[in-house]
Amino acid sequence: MKHFLRTGFSFKSTSKKSLFLSLAALSSLGLSSSVMPALADGHKELKIGFVTFLSGGAAGPFGVPARNAAELMIQAINKGTVPAPYNSKGLAGASISPIFVDEASKQKVADYKKLVQKDKVDIVVGYISSGSCKAIAPVAEEAKKFTILFDCGTPQIFEKIVTNPKYVFRTGAHATMDNVAAARYLMARNIDASSIAGINQNYAWGQDSWKDFSQSMKALKPGLKVSTEQFPKIYAGQYGSEISVLLTKKPNVIHSSFWGGDMEAFVLQGSARGVFKRSKVILTTGETATNRLGTQMPDGTIIGARGPHGALAPEGPLNDWFRKAYFDRFGSLPTYPSYKMAQALLGLKTAADKAGKTDQDAIMAALRGSEFDTPSGKVTMALSNGHQAIQDTAYGMYKFDKSTGKSSLVDIQRFKAKCVNPPKGVSSTDWIASNFKGADCK
Amino acid sequence: MMKSFDRTEVTLLLCIPVLIGLGFILPQWIVNYIQVSLGTGLVAISVMTQMRSGLVSFGQGLFFCIGGYTAGMAGKFLGISDLFLLLFLGALAGLAISFLLGFLLRRYREIFYAMLTLAVSMILFGLLSSTEELGSTDGFNLASPTYLGWSPEGEMARYALYIATCIPALLCALLLHRYLRSPMGFVGEAIRENELRVEYLGTSAHKSVHITYVLAATVSAIGGVLWALALGHVDPEMTNWTTSGQFVFISILSGTGNIISPLFGTFILEIIRVYAVEISPNTWQLMIGSIMLLTIIFLPKGLWSLIQPSSSVVRTTLKKSTKDSKETSS
Numbered sequence: 217m218k219h220f221l222r223t224g225f226s227f228k229s230t231s232k233k234s235l236f237l238s239l240a241a242l243s244s245l246g247l248s249s250s251v252m253p254a255l256a257d258g259h260k261e262l263k264i265g266f267v268t269f270l271s272g273g274a275a276g277p278f279g280v281p282a283r284n285a286a287e288l289m290i291q292a293i294n295k296g297t298v299p300a301p302y303n304s305k306g307l308a309g310a311s312i313s314p315i316f317v318d319e320a321s322k323q324k325v326a327d328y329k330k331l332v333q334k335d336k337v338d339i340v341v342g343y344i345s346s347g348s349c350k351a352i353a354p355v356a357e358e359a360k361k362f363t364i365l366f367d368c369g370t371p372q373i374f375e376k377i378v379t380n381p382k383y384v385f386r387t388g389a390h391a392t393m394d395n396v397a398a399a400r401y402l403m404a405r406n407i408d409a410s411s412i413a414g415i416n417q418n419y420a421w422g423q424d425s426w427k428d429f430s431q432s433m434k435a436l437k438p439g440l441k442v443s444t445e446q447f448p449k450i451y452a453g454q455y456g457s458e459i460s461v462l463l464t465k466k467p468n469v470i471h472s473s474f475w476g477g478d479m480e481a482f483v484l485q486g487s488a489r490g491v492f493k494r495s496k497v498i499l500t501t502g503e504t505a506t507n508r509l510g511t512q513m514p515d516g517t518i519i520g521a522r523g524p525h526g527a528l529a530p531e532g533p534l535n536d537w538f539r540k541a542y543f544d545r546f547g548s549l550p551t552y553p554s555y556k557m558a559q560a561l562l563g564l565k566t567a568a569d570k571a572g573k574t575d576q577d578a579i580m581a582a583l584r585g586s587e588f589d590t591p592s593g594k595v596t597m598a599l600s601n602g603h604q605a606i607q608d609t610a611y612g613m614y615k616f617d618k619s620t621g622k623s624s625l626v627d628i629q630r631f632k633a634k635c636v637n638p639p640k641g642v643s644s645t646d647w648i649a650s651n652f653k654g655a656d657c658k
Numbered sequence: 659m660m661k662s663f664d665r666t667e668v669t670l671l672l673c674i675p676v677l678i679g680l681g682f683i684l685p686q687w688i689v690n691y692i693q694v695s696l697g698t699g700l701v702a703i704s705v706m707t708q709m710r711s712g713l714v715s716f717g718q719g720l721f722f723c724i725g726g727y728t729a730g731m732a733g734k735f736l737g738i739s740d741l742f743l744l745l746f747l748g749a750l751a752g753l754a755i756s757f758l759l760g761f762l763l764r765r766y767r768e769i770f771y772a773m774l775t776l777a778v779s780m781i782l783f784g785l786l787s788s789t790e791e792l793g794s795t796d797g798f799n800l801a802s803p804t805y806l807g808w809s810p811e812g813e814m815a816r817y818a819l820y821i822a823t824c825i826p827a828l829l830c831a832l833l834l835h836r837y838l839r840s841p842m843g844f845v846g847e848a849i850r851e852n853e854l855r856v857e858y859l860g861t862s863a864h865k866s867v868h869i870t871y872v873l874a875a876t877v878s879a880i881g882g883v884l885w886a887l888a889l890g891h892v893d894p895e896m897t898n899w900t901t902s903g904q905f906v907f908i909s910i911l912s913g914t915g916n917i918i919s920p921l922f923g924t925f926i927l928e929i930i931r932v933y934a935v936e937i938s939p940n941t942w943q944l945m946i947g948s949i950m951l952l953t954i955i956f957l958p959k960g961l962w963s964l965i966q967p968s969s970s971v972v973r974t975t976l977k978k979s980t981k982d983s984k985e986t987s988s
Contacts, residue, residue, distance in 0.1 A: 270939055270940050271942075271943060315936075316940075317935060317939060318935055318939055318942065321931075321935075322895070322901065322904070323694050325690075325694075325888075325889045325890065325891070326690040326691050326694050326889075326928075327932070329686065329687050329690045330687040330690070330691075332687075333685060333687040334687040335936075345796075346796045347793075347795060347796040347797055347891075347893050347895075350793070350797065350799055350891060351797075351799065351889060351890065351891035351893075354799060354890060355890065370796060377799060418787060419787050419788075419794050419795035419796075420790075420793060420795045421795075423790050447788070449784075450787075
């Protein structure tokens with residue numbers, strides 16, 4: 217004990233010095249970033265803060281693919297190598313200088329304000345978790361800072377939290393679309409859905425997904441039976457008892473919004489026990505696993521990608537370019553978070569080029585209500601005063617070709633944006649409850 | 659009058675005008691971090707208060723969350739937006755729940771105390787995560803607070819909330835410091851050293867632990883209210899074990915020597931994190947981990963030993979422990 221204390225004290229003087237040193241280092245860091253010279257010769261620069269999960273459970277399946285896509289797109293936009301109509305350099309001539317921030321932080325709001333006030337970013341693009349979006353949206357409006365939410369799914373953002381947005385945009389469709397389209401796919405393919413079951417994670421995303429899906433099914437097919445609703449914990453990893461229930465209840469259709477590792481675990485455990493043979497399984501985010509699971513994903517599983525992304529993306533020069541560029545750089549095909557990031561940046565580019573200047577208000581005015589092409593097809597900023605995007609979506613069935621060793625999606629069914637998204641001014645839940653009043657599915 | 663205040667208390671009281679003044683001088687983003695650090699710092703000092711009794715709470719997030727959710731729910735369901743009322747309700751909720759839980763927890767020490775506090779906090783996490791009315795894991799937003807009918811806007815609202823955070827936070831710290839210096843507080847230290855002897859001397863260790871627990875919980879709940887109002891959003895992550903673990907970490911790193919140290923340590927660690935993220939967004943945890951490791955190796959008494967290396971407290975403990983070891987060895 218004595219010795220221990222003495223050692224502690226003998227470091228006293230040195231550590232005091234080291235504290236000063238580190239403080240000095242810290243302050244010099246602060247200085248160096250603030251005195252960094254503005255780029256010379258009139259070449260303009262747009263500072264964009266990118267906030268995605270760079271650590272934690274959501275980093276692997278979402279955050280990192282999104283960051284990769286951001287890096288790829290920034291380089292391509294700055295060099296002007298994106299195919300037409302995006303083959304001009306930069307955003308209205310200004311090149312993008314990114315700052316990446318980890319969304320896995322307890323002080324999301326303070327981090328956001330730091331991006332705005334200290335780093336003086338021109339635009340913030342980010343947020344995967346709906347919880348983050350809920351917290352950030354009102355703060356962004358208050359800070360009057362142009363902010364693009366690129367991924368988070370909850371429809372509440374513009375329906376409840378910021379009902380009259382001026383500065384916050386969302387360039388991806390919200391989660392209602394995924395589940396309405398899942399229900400419509402079952403109908404369109406005449407899949408027997410007289411009894412349905414759900415296995416979803418017991419947190420906001422899982423609960424909302426199941427609510428939207430089961431309500432949509434009840435609206436589309438009155439009199440169907442919900443045989444069981446399973447809500448295991450997120451990151452549980454073991455679904456033995458839930459699978460037993462699903463096997464004994466024998467539903468025709470099983471809906472799951474599991475994502476990432478949980479989804480893959482469910483596929484592996486469920487297919488081994490014959491769940492996928494007994495019932496038709498629909499995985500709303502299944503696309504992220506299609507490249508990885510190969511033969512382990514049973515053929516005939518209905519796969520969604522939270523929009524027409526990845527394997528469900530429509531063919532075209534933009535998509536071909538994006539897939540190839542991404543594969544060449546990162547060695548794997550882009551999944552939907554990558555597509556959603558690309559979508560956000562191309563929306564931004566369209567708006568900036570149209571405005572012809574990099575002024576925040578000008579870009580926002582140009583983005584409001586605009587329409588633009590992306591690797592996932594056309595996106596329209598149609599809802600919430602032109603701040604919320606809608607786009608077509610698609611579902612398909614998984615098929616693994618043993619001879620080529622490649623997986624693909626067959627029986628792809630596309631749905632028009634207006635068929636799976638509520639019309640202007642109607643909230644998602646009201647729209648489903650009204651039996652999709654005003655839906656245009658022709 | 660001043661005579662009844664010791665150095666720490668005078669410092670804390672002086673800190674109130676200084677912090678408020680800094681709120682007008684420092685860049686806004688730093689002020690934001692000071693503000694949120696005061697909220698989480700209150701939880702850290704309540705963890706430290708329990709550590710003085712040898713109790714490590716791995717579930718202090720429970721009361722942090724109760725405070726935040728009480729304020730949020732009072733606004734959401736009862737339409738209450740008055741800051742003082744919210745603080746009162748939050749503290750009351752923390753007090754009531756901890757008073758009841760205290761009857762169970764006061765019987766446990768060491769790892770059992772740590773595990774039980776952790777378990778209780780995770781029960782709340784599970785409950786909130788499956789409650790759709792409260793936004794489940796996404797949580798819900800809080801409205802801006804009002805002050806006795808006054809509802810400022812814009813810049814004014816920011817300063818008002820900042821000032822309204824500084825004052826109760828520092829007063830709570832002062833209160834806990836007073837408690838630790840009181841006879842009851844010293845009983846806590848005695849429990850840590852030798853609980854059996856405390857009981858022989860005629861004091862109830864259970865009662866002392868119970869009081870410490872309730873006080874710590876109330877202060878944490880106040881921290882929760884202040885933090886939630888600063889953020890404008892609450893979610894069950896507040897009571898997750900990772901959050902609680904962070905509070906323990908902060909207390910250990912800042913040192914338990916003085917009530918100011920966890921408060922200050924919270925802010926320092928927050929700033930270190932901000933710069934770590936800025937320097938290397940992909941591997942910032944590695945940098946923070948290294949800093950923590952270095953602190954533990956070179957400053958076993960925490961960051962506080964830099965500021966007050968030979969304070970009277972340390973000196974007397976040193977003397978005492980030397981004497982103790984002599985006694986035991988003879």
